[in-house]
Amino acid sequence: MELSGAEILIRCLQEEGVECVFGYPGGAVLFIYDALFKQDKVKHILVRHEQGASHAADGYSRASNKTGVCLVTSGPGVTNAVTGIATAYMDSIPMVIITGQVPTHAIGQDAFQEVDAVGITRPCVKHNILVKDVRELASAVKKAFHIARSGRPGPVLIDIPKDVTAASCKFEFPESISMRSYNPVIKGHPGQIKKAAQLLLEAKRPMIYTGGGVILSEAAAQLTKLVKMLGYPCTNTLMGLGGFPGSDAHFLGMLGMHGTYQANMAMQHCDVLLAVGARFDDRVIGNPQHFGEVPRKIIHIDIDPSSISKRVKVDVPIVGNVREVLGDLVKVLETNREKHDAKALKAWWAQIELWKAKDCLRYDRASKIIKPQFVVEKLYEVTKGDAIIVSDVGQHQMWTAQFYKFDKPRRWINSGGLGTMGFGLPAAMGAQIANPKATVTCVTGEASFQMCLQELSTCKQYRLPIKIVCLNNRYMGMVRQWQQFFHGNRYSESYMDALPDFVALVQSYGHSGIRIENPADVEPALKDAFKRKDELVFLDFITDQSENVFPMVPGGMGISEMILAEEL
Amino acid sequence: MRHIISILLENESGALSRVSGLFSARGYNIESLTVAPTEDPSLSRMTIVTTGSDDVIEQITKQLNKLIEVVKVVDLSESSHIERELMLIKVRAVGKDRDELKRMADIFRGRILDVTEHTYTIELTGTGAKLDAFIQAIERSVILETVRTGASGISRGERVLRA
Numbered sequence: 001m002e003l004s005g006a007e008i009l010i011r012c013l014q015e016e017g018v019e020c021v022f023g024y025p026g027g028a029v030l031f032i033y034d035a036l037f038k039q040d041k042v043k044h045i046l047v048r049h050e051q052g053a054s055h056a057a058d059g060y061s062r063a064s065n066k067t068g069v070c071l072v073t074s075g076p077g078v079t080n081a082v083t084g085i086a087t088a089y090m091d092s093i094p095m096v097i098i099t100g101q102v103p104t105h106a107i108g109q110d111a112f113q114e115v116d117a118v119g120i121t122r123p124c125v126k127h128n129i130l131v132k133d134v135r136e137l138a139s140a141v142k143k144a145f146h147i148a149r150s151g152r153p154g155p156v157l158i159d160i161p162k163d164v165t166a167a168s169c170k171f172e173f174p175e176s177i178s179m180r181s182y183n184p185v186i187k188g189h190p191g192q193i194k195k196a197a198q199l200l201l202e203a204k205r206p207m208i209y210t211g212g213g214v215i216l217s218e219a220a221a222q223l224t225k226l227v228k229m230l231g232y233p234c235t236n237t238l239m240g241l242g243g244f245p246g247s248d249a250h251f252l253g254m255l256g257m258h259g260t261y262q263a264n265m266a267m268q269h270c271d272v273l274l275a276v277g278a279r280f281d282d283r284v285i286g287n288p289q290h291f292g293e294v295p296r297k298i299i300h301i302d303i304d305p306s307s308i309s310k311r312v313k314v315d316v317p318i319v320g321n322v323r324e325v326l327g328d329l330v331k332v333l334e335t336n337r338e339k340h341d342a343k344a345l346k347a348w349w350a351q352i353e354l355w356k357a358k359d360c361l362r363y364d365r366a367s368k369i370i371k372p373q374f375v376v377e378k379l380y381e382v383t384k385g386d387a388i389i390v391s392d393v394g395q396h397q398m399w400t401a402q403f404y405k406f407d408k409p410r411r412w413i414n415s416g417g418l419g420t421m422g423f424g425l426p427a428a429m430g431a432q433i434a435n436p437k438a439t440v441t442c443v444t445g446e447a448s449f450q451m452c453l454q455e456l457s458t459c460k461q462y463r464l465p466i467k468i469v470c471l472n473n474r475y476m477g478m479v480r481q482w483q484q485f486f487h488g489n490r491y492s493e494s495y496m497d498a499l500p501d502f503v504a505l506v507q508s509y510g511h512s513g514i515r516i517e518n519p520a521d522v523e524p525a526l527k528d529a530f531k532r533k534d535e536l537v538f539l540d541f542i543t544d545q546s547e548n549v550f551p552m553v554p555g556g557m558g559i560s561e562m563i564l565a566e567e568l
Numbered sequence: 569m570r571h572i573i574s575i576l577l578e579n580e581s582g583a584l585s586r587v588s589g590l591f592s593a594r595g596y597n598i599e600s601l602t603v604a605p606t607e608d609p610s611l612s613r614m615t616i617v618t619t620g621s622d623d624v625i626e627q628i629t630k631q632l633n634k635l636i637e638v639v640k641v642v643d644l645s646e647s648s649h650i651e652r653e654l655m656l657i658k659v660r661a662v663g664k665d666r667d668e669l670k671r672m673a674d675i676f677r678g679r680i681l682d683v684t685e686h687t688y689t690i691e692l693t694g695t696g697a698k699l700d701a702f703i704q705a706i707e708r709s710v711i712l713e714t715v716r717t718g719a720s721g722i723s724r725g726e727r728v729l730r731a
């Protein structure tokens with residue numbers, strides 16, 4: 001039997017096990033929407049802006065390890081989705097984006113709502129495909145899903161001209177796919193893994209530094225086992241939080257620009273560093289020359305060879321899937337009769353304790369104005385550390401990363417690579433849809449929130465009971481902080497004037513809101529909100545305008561060259 | 569350092585722009601780029617001449633390998649190889665220059681492909697350096713037009729680059 005391109009697309013999505021698509025209709029995708037209408041296996045979530053569709057599909061993927069799917073029309077539909085695509089690309093999130101295109105005969109004619117979708121998105125997708133013939137559609141979809149979730153994951157875009165969705169052909173879903181040009185390495189080289197084990201055992205001042213690769217490859221169990229059997233200190237990047245239990249004694253906190261003193265010092269001064277699914281980026285190790293001044297041996301496990309020795313030269317590269325390699329490394333260490341130098345390790349931990357004693361995350365707990373850190377601490381207590389926390393971008397993001405202890409993977413969702421304000425609310429929608437029973441919280445700032453707040457309407461339509469914690473400091477706080485530190489207190493255009501009454505705003509969308517101005521009211525308000533299981537509640541915390549995120553490594557400085565709170 | 573990189577890739581529309589886009593996005597140099605289908609029409613063979621430190625060249629090879637359509641990448645400059653470039657050059661050939669240019673073309677083993685009353689069009693192949701030398705050797709003012717293909721390269725001996 002022959003099916004139309006639109007029907008073939010939907011059948012392929014069903015075959016791929018897609019339960020839900022985030023999208024927005026328009027001329028070029030009308031046949032696809034018609035095919036969606038005629039079935040009930042694939043659910044469609046109607047967002048209010050295509051940026052919301054791509055962020056929601058991304059959040060859905062991050063919270064579930066399923067491939068997120070979004071569907072948008074040609075032209076402005078695509079361009080609106082680009083921010084979300086780039087966000088997913090920077091954080092290696094598996095996602096498939098389906099875009100409508102003008103009919104094949106109109107391509108290149110400057111047709112109505114024509115943009116070169118494949119051209120525009122080329123630098124921010126793992127791959128993209130323009131399907132010019134309905135007979136190639138099924139294999140293109142199969143390929144897209146395969147590429148998106150294998151190897152180093154990433155977004156893949158399929159651009160489908162309208163006439164291709166209307167044309168028909170025989171439907172056959174390809175059982176498997178083989179590509180001569182794409183075969184990611186999965187298993188790590190056994191010789192390299194042995195070398196790594198040897199180096200780890202010889203270490204006097206070992207350090208384990210892990211990133212988003214641990215989350216993406218579902219390797220938290222293997223990592224936890226490795227750290228505990230060795231007894232070595234462990235730190236996570238912003239993207240890696242939850243890969244190792246945040247409340248464990250081996251955990252030194254996050255490292256990097258706003259990392260803890262102990263994590264950054266241990267990173268700088270270790271003699272053997274095991275880097276796992278992380279990429280030594282500028283926000284993590286600061287200045288690579290400064291980092292290189294201390295001699296140390298580096299073992300680097302990553303699925304992507306181009307991430308290895310990119311910013312920092314490593315001694316033992318291991319290319320492979322992080323979970324596989326860590327599993328093999330644990331096995332080698334288990335059978336190895338040699339033991340690490342216990343005395344040296346004890347001295348190293350003693351040094352780390354001294355660093356810890358700096359209490360670098362200290363803040364004024366007696367303050368009469370609400371401190372943002374206090375809100376996050378209370379949020380952690382009230383949710384018993386078990387919520388899915390989706391963050392926007394700014395100071396609130398860093399405080400949440402510092403003060404909420406993530407014990408499990410996929411509980412911390414944020415735009416680390418691209419740093420996209422507006423990500424929070426739509427990504428939280430995706431996370432809630434992927435986990436209908438979970439407590440999903442969006443931590444945001446009054447500036448970030450206003451970038452995608454139209455999605456409050458989507459939340460109403462689909463009854464998404466997200467709790468929104470807004471740390472409202474009336475400033476683009478992170479921008480203000482940089483202006484205070486590096487631009488002589490000239491707060492150029494970073495004050496958020498003319499703010500809406502957020503409580504009234506969310507009420508107009510049919511949600512409820514609470515405004516909190518006193519520290520004493522923080523905990524009761526949170527408790528009240530989280531009791532309301534079926535409602536979206538917006539908590540507008542009026543926080544200290546002048547609070548800064550510490551520690552801070554200024555741009556271009558070494559990772560151990562931190563500004564601490566008391567130094568200012 | 570100058571490197572000559574050979575790439576075998578799927579002969580698909582868009583593959584070329586992925587490669588050139590990669591070079592511009594990451595700030596790598598392209599001195600020349602040539603591409604054409606191979607004896608297997610589903611594959612193209614590309615030669616890129618670039619310059620960069622060892623670290624940069626390592627990243628270029630890794631980033632190229634990451635492109636979904638790229639089947640294989642080799643840095644030909646790592647071992648002995650042959651490279652050739654083709655140049656077509658149109659020169660003003662009048663008066664005493666006419667004989668002189670004919671003689672120069674012979675010395676460089678060029679061929680005159682087209683002759684008019686006032687011009688010669690000469691074909692030359694060789695390394696880039698040889699083509700440069702030819703341009704240096706003739707009078708600058710007689711050159712009307714040049715077109716060069718950029719280098720193509722292949723390994724010496726038994727080494728082959730296949731899918």
Ligand SMILES: Cc1ncc(C[n+]2csc(CCOP(=O)(O)OP(=O)(O)O)c2C)c(N)n1
Nearest residue numbers: 394395396419421445446447448476477478
């Ligand atoms: C789309 C976008 N535009 C601009 C920026 C630059 N930027 C980074 S943080 C920030 C301020 C965020 O303010 P807010 O959401 O109120 O959070 P706060 O820092 O106050 O906690 C800005 C403007 C960005 N990251 N993303």
